Every structure is written in C-alpha cells, then in structure tokens.
Amino acid sequence: MxxxxxxxxxxxxxxxxxxxxxxxxxxxxxxxxxxxxxxxxxxxxxxxxxxxxxxxxxxxxxxxxxxxxxxxxxxxxxxxxxxxxxFIEGEKYSGKDNEIYEAGKMLGQIHSYSHVSNEYNLLEYDVYDFNKEEVEEGMEAIILHAEKAGIRIDPGLKTKLLGSVANQQELYDAGLPHVATPHDFKANNLVLIPEPYLIDPDNAGWIPRIFDLALALLLFHNEHEEAPDRVFTIDEWEIFLSGYKESIVLTNQEKVFWEKAKQHVFLDEVMWLMAEYEEDWQKSSQQKLFMSLIHFMIDSANYRL
Incomplete structure (x- = not known):
C-alpha cells in the first residue's frame, strides 16, 4: 500500500x-x-x-x-x-488499579449512550457460524506455533473450544441486549491524559453488550508493551466492573449467558489471533498473554458479572 x-x-x-x-x-x-x-x-x-x-x-x-x-x-x-x-498526547496505560477503574467507567458510559436500536447503522455482529473443522484447523496452527516456541498446549483448550461451537445457536436466539460500541476497547487504544482518551473507535459496531464486555476482559492487555502480560486478575476485573456498573445495570439474562458469551468471544476473537500470528509466539509478552488466555478459557468461572 x-x-x-x-x-x-x-x-x-x-x-x-x-x-x-x-x-x-x-x-x-x-x-x-x-x-x-x-x-x-x-x-x-x-x-x-x-x-x-x-x-x-x-x-x-x-x-x-x-x-x-x-x-x-x-x-x-x-x-x-x-x-x-x-494525535493525542498522554501517558500509556500501565495496569494501575485507578487506570483499570477509569477504563471500566468509560466503557460503561459509552454503552449507556447507546440507543435501543442501531440508529447509526453500524455493522451488526453476526458471527455465529463457527464449526468444528475451523476449531480443528485453528488448534493445529496454535499447537504448531507453540511447539516452535517450546510450549505445550493444554488439551483442555480444544475441548472447551469444541464445546463452545454448540452454544452459538442458543446465543443467537437469546435476543441479548445490543449496544453501539467501539468494539475494540483495550489498553493500546487508550491514552491517559490522565482520564482515558479513546484513539481508535474505527471498529464500531452493533453488538451484544456482554460480548463487548467479554472482549475487554480477554484482550484488554493485548499488544501493549507497558501492560501486564496476562488477562485481568479477578480483583482487577472486579475493579473494572465497579467502574462499568456506575452507568450500566446488567440484566439477569446477560448474567445467565455470561459463561457462554466468554467462550464464544474467545472462539471468535482469540482463537484466530493465536492461530494467525506465529511471530507473536516468539515474543515473550505475547506468549505469556496467550498462555494466560488459555488458562482463562479452561477455567474462568470466577470472572463473574
């Protein structure tokens, strides 16, 4: 180009x-x-x-x-x-509790300003067609990349991913609350001045609200040199949620589907990331983040709403 x-x-x-x-x-x-x-x-x-x-x-x-x-x-x-x-000047996120809280607060405010319908004609989320063959292919690539980096992948990951394929129709039929959202809400898209300033809203779409929340949980620290090389800890997640819930009251339905939503977003956003970018497995920080994400996928029950 x-x-x-x-x-x-x-x-x-x-x-x-x-x-x-x-x-x-x-x-x-x-x-x-x-x-x-x-x-x-x-x-x-x-x-x-x-x-x-x-x-x-x-x-x-x-x-x-x-x-x-x-x-x-x-x-x-x-x-x-x-x-x-x-170009926005400011400090980079570094994983401090107050930064996490302010980020959660900002996402909650963004979601709170969404209309009940897609009034801005944003791209509508429609990714409910994953199949077992795609998971098999994705896992083959992930295992190969990991082996080259001297890492063994827990077979529980494949089991979880295959299981999440079966949840797609149920999630689609659930009629979960949707929001207009930037849908790429992570640390490397924020500049602190000192409040968060969103510098990349270009992935905006009309998306199930808990899918967007799950994406922030999974990939908030992705591709960021100063951020911790892992997903949020449970305590950090609760701090993020405390800021988020200042503007948003999640429904009982969203809480019921939260576990399946986390797995679906992993299938949609994380599996391809780990399968597509072999070079990331050779970077220490991304490698550690990937391993943290795998542990999360296998058991994330304590990351509640």
Whole structure:
C-alpha cells in the first residue's frame, strides 16, 4: 500500500514514503499546520462511524473525531476508507488499579449512550457460524506455533473450544441486549491524559453488550508493551466492573449467558489471533498473554458479572 498516495489524497505534501507507527496496519503521523495528526484506515461504513463518534464526543466522551480539513475527511483510497484524527498526547496505560477503574467507567458510559436500536447503522455482529473443522484447523496452527516456541498446549483448550461451537445457536436466539460500541476497547487504544482518551473507535459496531464486555476482559492487555502480560486478575476485573456498573445495570439474562458469551468471544476473537500470528509466539509478552488466555478459557468461572 502506497503511504505517500494515501497522504496526498488529504493534500498532505509528502514525497518520501512514510513509516507506519503501528506494525499491523498503516497508521501515519504527520503535521497539519502546527498540529500533529494521524492518518489511519477506518471501516467500510465510515460515515456511520463518524456520526457515532461525534455523538459520543458531544456526550462528553474523550474520543477522536475527524480533523476538519480543506478536503473531505474521511477519504477512500483503493476501496479502503482512511480518516485523519488528531494525535493525542498522554501517558500509556500501565495496569494501575485507578487506570483499570477509569477504563471500566468509560466503557460503561459509552454503552449507556447507546440507543435501543442501531440508529447509526453500524455493522451488526453476526458471527455465529463457527464449526468444528475451523476449531480443528485453528488448534493445529496454535499447537504448531507453540511447539516452535517450546510450549505445550493444554488439551483442555480444544475441548472447551469444541464445546463452545454448540452454544452459538442458543446465543443467537437469546435476543441479548445490543449496544453501539467501539468494539475494540483495550489498553493500546487508550491514552491517559490522565482520564482515558479513546484513539481508535474505527471498529464500531452493533453488538451484544456482554460480548463487548467479554472482549475487554480477554484482550484488554493485548499488544501493549507497558501492560501486564496476562488477562485481568479477578480483583482487577472486579475493579473494572465497579467502574462499568456506575452507568450500566446488567440484566439477569446477560448474567445467565455470561459463561457462554466468554467462550464464544474467545472462539471468535482469540482463537484466530493465536492461530494467525506465529511471530507473536516468539515474543515473550505475547506468549505469556496467550498462555494466560488459555488458562482463562479452561477455567474462568470466577470472572463473574
């Protein structure tokens, strides 16, 4: 992908190919007058995401929204949408209790501002079609990556994943409460100033509320150098929830389906992560996080709502 051309569509005068500040996708930090901005890709429903995040900002949520330029923002390049956001200065998350509490409080506030219907026409969650063959293939890749790193995978993981496949129709039919949410709420998408500031809302969607909560539980520390290389401890999870519940009252139905929701989100979001990125198994912090996630999947009964 040509970074120079991407920047030029926004009228940034760049001749040398820029270097992405994020290893997994193109994210370019550039100057716009005396302001530092970030150019990054966003999803196909770009206008829906921008309308949604503008609403959050109007409600007082610290979240990036498009910078006003002389050209349209966002813009499309080779059928991919890109957007220019302000670059937010601040401290990185480090796993302190007050940071965890403030993060949970922010997610609760975000969920509380969701309408009862998908009024912003965000992408609707519809991933209920995993099968046993996909689990078999995913586990083969995970076991191979782990063996190369000198690690043995507990066979209980495969048993749990295969069991979670059978829960999908029940979860789909349950009619769980849905929310509009950024759906990628984790530490490396937050900057502390000192309150959390959300710098990547571009995965926004219309999602079962407890699925979004489970994603935060599972992957809050993913891809973050200063964060602990593990999932939340039970005490940390309770701190996160205490902040979250300042704005949200979860239903009895959500509590009943919580265990199955955790397993489903692992199947959807974590299995592919561990299977797809072999190089992460060679990184000490990600390797430890993966092992923590496996232990979590095998027994997470104490992580309650």
């Amino acid at each position: 040509n970074g120079t051309q991407i920047l030029n569509i926004f009228d940034f005068d760049v001749e040398e190919e820029p270097v992405s500040i994020y290893p997994y996708s193109p994210v370019y930090r550039v100057k716009y007058g005396d302001q530092d901005v970030v150019v990054k890709r966003t999803q196909s429903r770009a206008e829906s995401v921008m309308s949604y995040t503008n609403m959050l900002k109007d409600k007082g949520i610290n979240v990036v929204t498009p910078v006003k330029l002389q050209v349209d923002n966002p813009q499309k390049y080779e059928d991919i949408n890109f957007v220019v956001y302000p």
